[in-house]
Amino acid sequence: MTSSADEGQFLNMLLKLINAKNTMEIGVYTGYSLLATALALPEDGKILAMDINRDNYELGLPIIEKAGVAHKIDFKEGPALPVLDQMIEDAKYHGTFDFIFVDADKDNYINYHKRLIDLVKVGGVIGYDNTLWNGSVVAPPDAPMRKYVRYYRDFVLELNKALAADPRIEICMLPVGDGITLCRRLS
Numbered sequence: 783m784t785s786s787a788d789e790g791q792f793l794n795m796l797l798k799l800i801n802a803k804n805t806m807e808i809g810v811y812t813g814y815s816l817l818a819t820a821l822a823l824p825e826d827g828k829i830l831a832m833d834i835n836r837d838n839y840e841l842g843l844p845i846i847e848k849a850g851v852a853h854k855i856d857f858k859e860g861p862a863l864p865v866l867d868q869m870i871e872d873a874k875y876h877g878t879f880d881f882i883f884v885d886a887d888k889d890n891y892i893n894y895h896k897r898l899i900d901l902v903k904v905g906g907v908i909g910y911d912n913t914l915w916n917g918s919v920v921a922p923p924d925a926p927m928r929k930y931v932r933y934y935r936d937f938v939l940e941l942n943k944a945l946a947a948d949p950r951i952e953i954c955m956l957p958v959g960d961g962i963t964l965c966r967r968l969s
Protein backbone atom coordinates (compact mmCIF):
# COMPACT_ATOMS: atom_id res chain seq x y z
CA MET A 783 0.00 0.00 0.00
CA THR A 784 2.97 2.35 0.38
CA SER A 785 3.82 4.90 -2.26
CA SER A 786 6.74 3.98 -4.51
CA ALA A 787 10.29 5.23 -3.88
CA ASP A 788 10.21 7.49 -6.96
CA GLU A 789 7.02 9.08 -5.69
CA GLY A 790 8.51 9.64 -2.24
CA GLN A 791 11.51 11.32 -3.83
CA PHE A 792 9.26 13.39 -6.08
CA LEU A 793 7.06 14.59 -3.19
CA ASN A 794 10.13 15.50 -1.16
CA MET A 795 11.56 17.62 -3.99
CA LEU A 796 8.19 19.21 -4.85
CA LEU A 797 7.60 20.32 -1.27
CA LYS A 798 11.02 21.95 -1.14
CA LEU A 799 10.46 23.67 -4.49
CA ILE A 800 7.19 25.24 -3.35
CA ASN A 801 8.54 26.05 0.14
CA ALA A 802 5.69 24.14 1.75
CA LYS A 803 5.24 24.64 5.47
CA ASN A 804 1.64 23.83 6.35
CA THR A 805 0.52 20.52 4.83
CA MET A 806 -2.06 17.77 5.12
CA GLU A 807 -2.02 14.07 4.28
CA ILE A 808 -5.11 11.89 3.96
CA GLY A 809 -4.13 8.21 4.04
CA VAL A 810 -0.97 7.56 6.04
CA TYR A 811 -0.69 3.76 6.31
CA THR A 812 2.78 3.13 7.78
CA GLY A 813 4.00 6.62 6.95
CA TYR A 814 6.20 6.36 3.88
CA SER A 815 4.86 9.47 2.08
CA LEU A 816 4.48 11.11 5.49
CA LEU A 817 8.19 10.64 6.18
CA ALA A 818 9.08 11.98 2.71
CA THR A 819 6.91 15.03 3.48
CA ALA A 820 8.21 15.56 7.00
CA LEU A 821 11.82 15.43 5.81
CA ALA A 822 11.11 18.11 3.21
CA LEU A 823 9.46 20.62 5.56
CA PRO A 824 11.31 23.24 7.59
CA GLU A 825 11.80 22.63 11.34
CA ASP A 826 8.56 24.49 12.15
CA GLY A 827 6.63 22.80 9.32
CA LYS A 828 3.37 21.00 10.07
CA ILE A 829 1.51 17.99 8.68
CA LEU A 830 -2.05 17.22 9.65
CA ALA A 831 -2.04 13.47 8.98
CA MET A 832 -5.24 11.42 8.99
CA ASP A 833 -5.92 7.72 8.77
CA ILE A 834 -8.61 5.37 10.04
CA ASN A 835 -5.89 3.06 11.37
CA ARG A 836 -3.46 4.22 14.07
CA ASP A 837 -1.75 0.82 14.42
CA ASN A 838 -0.18 1.04 10.97
CA TYR A 839 0.99 4.60 11.65
CA GLU A 840 2.58 3.46 14.92
CA LEU A 841 4.37 0.64 13.11
CA GLY A 842 6.30 3.17 11.05
CA LEU A 843 6.53 5.84 13.75
CA PRO A 844 9.91 4.69 15.18
CA ILE A 845 11.50 5.37 11.79
CA ILE A 846 9.93 8.85 11.67
CA GLU A 847 11.20 9.46 15.21
CA LYS A 848 14.67 8.20 14.30
CA ALA A 849 14.68 10.69 11.43
CA GLY A 850 13.96 13.45 13.95
CA VAL A 851 10.81 14.75 12.24
CA ALA A 852 7.95 13.37 14.39
CA HIS A 853 7.38 16.79 16.00
CA LYS A 854 6.04 18.09 12.65
CA ILE A 855 3.19 15.55 12.61
CA ASP A 856 -0.28 15.92 14.10
CA PHE A 857 -1.85 12.48 13.58
CA LYS A 858 -5.62 12.13 13.79
CA GLU A 859 -7.18 8.66 13.80
CA GLY A 860 -10.52 8.32 12.05
CA PRO A 861 -12.21 9.06 8.74
CA ALA A 862 -10.89 12.25 7.16
CA LEU A 863 -14.19 13.59 5.81
CA PRO A 864 -15.74 14.68 9.16
CA VAL A 865 -12.48 16.42 10.10
CA LEU A 866 -12.54 18.32 6.80
CA ASP A 867 -16.19 19.23 7.39
CA GLN A 868 -15.27 20.71 10.78
CA MET A 869 -12.41 22.67 9.27
CA ILE A 870 -14.63 24.01 6.48
CA GLU A 871 -16.98 25.41 9.11
CA ASP A 872 -14.14 27.43 10.63
CA ALA A 873 -12.97 30.23 8.34
CA LYS A 874 -9.55 30.30 10.03
CA TYR A 875 -8.57 27.12 8.11
CA HIS A 876 -9.63 28.42 4.70
CA GLY A 877 -6.79 28.93 2.23
CA THR A 878 -4.13 27.90 4.75
CA PHE A 879 -2.54 24.73 3.35
CA ASP A 880 0.47 24.91 1.05
CA PHE A 881 0.21 21.25 0.07
CA ILE A 882 -2.30 18.43 0.55
CA PHE A 883 -1.61 14.81 -0.40
CA VAL A 884 -4.59 12.48 -0.83
CA ASP A 885 -3.86 8.76 -0.84
CA ALA A 886 -6.86 7.08 0.81
CA ASP A 887 -10.32 5.80 -0.12
CA LYS A 888 -10.66 6.42 -3.86
CA ASP A 889 -14.47 6.47 -3.70
CA ASN A 890 -14.25 9.64 -1.60
CA TYR A 891 -11.75 11.65 -3.65
CA ILE A 892 -14.49 13.77 -5.20
CA ASN A 893 -15.86 14.49 -1.73
CA TYR A 894 -12.37 15.41 -0.53
CA HIS A 895 -11.87 17.72 -3.49
CA LYS A 896 -15.10 19.62 -2.75
CA ARG A 897 -13.67 20.51 0.67
CA LEU A 898 -9.94 20.68 0.01
CA ILE A 899 -10.31 23.31 -2.69
CA ASP A 900 -11.32 25.77 0.04
CA LEU A 901 -8.62 24.66 2.49
CA VAL A 902 -5.63 24.84 0.14
CA LYS A 903 -4.29 28.33 -0.39
CA VAL A 904 -4.45 30.08 -3.77
CA GLY A 905 -1.24 28.95 -5.51
CA GLY A 906 -1.07 25.88 -3.25
CA VAL A 907 -1.14 22.30 -4.50
CA ILE A 908 -3.35 19.25 -3.92
CA GLY A 909 -1.85 15.92 -5.04
CA TYR A 910 -4.24 13.06 -5.74
CA ASP A 911 -2.51 9.69 -5.80
CA ASN A 912 -3.30 6.64 -7.97
CA THR A 913 -4.98 8.59 -10.75
CA LEU A 914 -3.71 6.04 -13.29
CA TRP A 915 -5.21 3.32 -11.11
CA ASN A 916 -3.02 0.45 -12.31
CA GLY A 917 -3.37 1.76 -15.88
CA SER A 918 -7.06 0.79 -15.81
CA VAL A 919 -8.21 4.34 -16.61
CA VAL A 920 -6.96 3.92 -20.18
CA ALA A 921 -7.89 0.23 -20.57
CA PRO A 922 -11.03 -0.85 -22.45
CA PRO A 923 -13.88 -1.45 -19.99
CA ASP A 924 -13.95 -5.18 -20.81
CA ALA A 925 -10.19 -5.69 -20.24
CA PRO A 926 -9.33 -8.23 -17.52
CA MET A 927 -8.83 -6.45 -14.18
CA ARG A 928 -8.51 -7.48 -10.56
CA LYS A 929 -11.80 -7.08 -8.70
CA TYR A 930 -10.72 -4.13 -6.54
CA VAL A 931 -9.19 -2.37 -9.56
CA ARG A 932 -12.46 -2.70 -11.47
CA TYR A 933 -14.49 -1.57 -8.46
CA TYR A 934 -12.64 1.72 -7.94
CA ARG A 935 -11.93 2.40 -11.64
CA ASP A 936 -15.16 4.35 -12.20
CA PHE A 937 -14.48 6.55 -9.16
CA VAL A 938 -10.98 7.38 -10.42
CA LEU A 939 -12.31 8.08 -13.93
CA GLU A 940 -14.97 10.36 -12.48
CA LEU A 941 -12.35 12.20 -10.43
CA ASN A 942 -10.02 12.63 -13.41
CA LYS A 943 -12.86 14.11 -15.49
CA ALA A 944 -13.94 16.43 -12.68
CA LEU A 945 -10.38 17.70 -12.09
CA ALA A 946 -9.82 18.30 -15.81
CA ALA A 947 -13.04 20.36 -15.98
CA ASP A 948 -12.54 22.34 -12.75
CA PRO A 949 -11.84 26.00 -13.60
CA ARG A 950 -10.55 26.72 -10.06
CA ILE A 951 -7.40 24.66 -10.66
CA GLU A 952 -4.76 23.87 -13.25
CA ILE A 953 -3.63 20.28 -13.29
CA CYS A 954 -0.67 18.14 -14.24
CA MET A 955 -0.98 14.36 -14.27
CA LEU A 956 2.35 12.63 -13.77
CA PRO A 957 3.08 8.96 -14.48
CA VAL A 958 5.05 8.68 -11.24
CA GLY A 959 4.21 5.64 -9.14
CA ASP A 960 0.58 4.79 -9.93
CA GLY A 961 -0.04 8.28 -11.26
CA ILE A 962 -0.29 11.49 -9.28
CA THR A 963 -2.40 14.46 -10.36
CA LEU A 964 -1.17 17.80 -9.09
CA CYS A 965 -3.83 20.49 -8.83
CA ARG A 966 -2.69 24.09 -8.36
CA ARG A 967 -5.41 26.34 -6.99
CA LEU A 968 -5.98 29.35 -9.22
CA SER A 969 -8.68 31.30 -7.42
Ligand SMILES: C[S@@+](CC[C@H](N)C(=O)[O-])C[C@H]1O[C@@H](n2cnc3c(N)ncnc32)[C@H](O)[C@@H]1O
Pocket residue numbers: 783784785786808809810811812813814815816832833834835838860861862863885886887890
Ligand atom coordinates in the same frame (compact mmCIF):
# COMPACT_ATOMS: atom_id res chain seq x y z
C1 LIG B 1 -2.56 3.55 0.07
S1 LIG B 1 -2.60 3.71 1.81
C2 LIG B 1 -1.66 5.15 2.13
C3 LIG B 1 -0.21 4.98 1.81
C4 LIG B 1 0.68 6.11 2.28
N1 LIG B 1 0.27 7.40 1.75
C5 LIG B 1 2.10 5.81 1.87
O1 LIG B 1 2.62 6.40 0.92
O2 LIG B 1 2.70 4.92 2.49
C6 LIG B 1 -4.26 4.21 2.07
C7 LIG B 1 -4.60 4.54 3.53
O3 LIG B 1 -5.84 5.24 3.54
C8 LIG B 1 -6.47 4.93 4.75
N2 LIG B 1 -7.89 5.28 4.66
C9 LIG B 1 -8.88 4.59 4.04
N3 LIG B 1 -10.05 5.23 4.17
C10 LIG B 1 -9.80 6.37 4.89
C11 LIG B 1 -10.60 7.44 5.35
N4 LIG B 1 -11.92 7.47 5.11
N5 LIG B 1 -10.01 8.44 6.03
C12 LIG B 1 -8.69 8.41 6.29
N6 LIG B 1 -7.87 7.42 5.87
C13 LIG B 1 -8.42 6.40 5.20
C14 LIG B 1 -6.20 3.44 4.95
O4 LIG B 1 -6.35 3.07 6.30
C15 LIG B 1 -4.77 3.31 4.42
O5 LIG B 1 -3.84 3.35 5.48
